[in-house]
Amino acid sequence: MGGEEDDDDEDEEDALVGVVISRMPPPSSIKKEFLKKWLVGLKALSNSRSSSTSKKEMSVLERKKAIKLSADVAMASLKNGTTSWSRALIQNASKDGNNRTLLKSMLGSEYDKKLRIGSTTTSIMCSKGIRNTTVLRRSCGLRRARKISKDQRVRAGLMAKRLVKKRTQVLRSLVPGGEYMDEYSLFEETLDYIMSLRAQVDVMRRLANASAFSSKS
Amino acid sequence: MSGRRSRQSGGGSRISDDQIIDLVSKLQQLIPEIRSRRSEKVSASKVLQETCNYIRNLHREVDDLSERLSQLLATIDTDSPEAAIIRSLIM
Numbered sequence: 001m002g003g004e005e006d007d008d009d010e011d012e013e014d015a016l017v018g019v020v021i022s023r024m025p026p027p028s029s030i031k032k033e034f035l036k037k038w039l040v041g042l043k044a045l046s047n048s049r050s051s052s053t054s055k056k057e058m059s060v061l062e063r064k065k066a067i068k069l070s071a072d073v074a075m076a077s078l079k080n081g082t083t084s085w086s087r088a089l090i091q092n093a094s095k096d097g098n099n100r101t102l103l104k105s106m107l108g109s110e111y112d113k114k115l116r117i118g119s120t121t122t123s124i125m126c127s128k129g130i131r132n133t134t135v136l137r138r139s140c141g142l143r144r145a146r147k148i149s150k151d152q153r154v155r156a157g158l159m160a161k162r163l164v165k166k167r168t169q170v171l172r173s174l175v176p177g178g179e180y181m182d183e184y185s186l187f188e189e190t191l192d193y194i195m196s197l198r199a200q201v202d203v204m205r206r207l208a209n210a211s212a213f214s215s216k217s
Numbered sequence: 218m219s220g221r222r223s224r225q226s227g228g229g230s231r232i233s234d235d236q237i238i239d240l241v242s243k244l245q246q247l248i249p250e251i252r253s254r255r256s257e258k259v260s261a262s263k264v265l266q267e268t269c270n271y272i273r274n275l276h277r278e279v280d281d282l283s284e285r286l287s288q289l290l291a292t293i294d295t296d297s298p299e300a301a302i303i304r305s306l307i308m
Contacts, residue, residue, distance in 0.1 A: 060284075060287045060288055061287075063287040063290065064283045064284050064286075064287035065283075067283045067286050067287055068279060068280065068283035071279065071283065072279075160260065160261070160262060163262035164261050164262050164265060167262055167265035167266055167269060168265060170265075170269045171265060171268060171269050171272075174269055174272045174273065174276075175272070184240070187240040187241070187244065188240060190244065190268060190272075191240065191243055191244060191247065193272070194247055194268075194271065194272065194275070195247075197272070197275040197276075197279070198275065200279060201275055201278045201279060201282065204278075204279065204282040204283070204286065205278075205282055207286065208282050208285050208286050208289060211286065211289040211290060212285075212289055
């Protein structure tokens with residue numbers, strides 16, 4: 001890895017970023033940063049396998065998993081450990097020994113440090129599971145204008161409570177690390193997680209379109 | 218743990234109703250399904266349901282795009298300049 005090669009890589013990388021972001025509204029700097037990190041992961045993965053085998057020997061499924069993992073980890077690492085979901089995502093990824101090489105190349109020296117921070121916070125959060133859904137329900141402004149019997153009100157309230165409880169559980173399973181968060185943190189993390197997912201999908205779609213553009217149909 | 222002033226160490230009692238209301242309204246604005254109907258009252262369970270659906274859809278998109286990219290990158294046209302760039306960076 002001489003200096004010349006690095007310069008060439010940077011030029012090509014900038015060109016690729018240019019290709020990917022063209023033809024659509026300019027993306028945020030977060031998306032650009034995500035793309036760069038993602039490319040690091042993709043490159044590292046193909047390098048580890050390309051010693052004796054050609055790229056075609058990696059199955060479509062294997063490559064897909066690598067692409068997806070790189071994308072998820074790239075987006076999570078942009079958070080620099082400031083959100084629970086990103087820490088949980090990286091922690092979960094590191095549980096699989098096969099991912100170690102990829103994670104090391106993408107996260108570098110921060111890799112071990114991030115893991116230690118993550119486990120401490122998780123154990124603290126474990127004890128904070130709060131299941132109070134009353135405020136959540138009230139905050140959505142269920143104010144009925146017409147009169148209904150107290151009996152009906154009580155029953156509707158109970159059902160609403162049960163629904164909210166059930167759906168909050170589902171949300172916990174969808175957000176990385178959601179099982180350990182209190183209700184307030186869960187919603188905060190959900191907001192951030194959704195924003196990140198949208199950015200990730202946008203960049204992945206652009207790359208897919210750019211790749212499709214450059215292959216014969 | 219004493220002396221920590223983060224929200225998460227508040228134990229629930231310090232989280233005001235206003236903060237939760239604020240969060241829920243932000244969620245409402247974010248979810249395309251509900252956003253257009255902001256003037257109507259949307260129930261908490263509806264917000265949660267649409268949020269979960271939205272996240273699931275995003276997960277599926279990531280999965281589909283990963284699949285698509287996996288196939289594209291395997292069969293990329295070697296003649297176009299973009300292909301050369303992409304291949305040298307990713308392959």
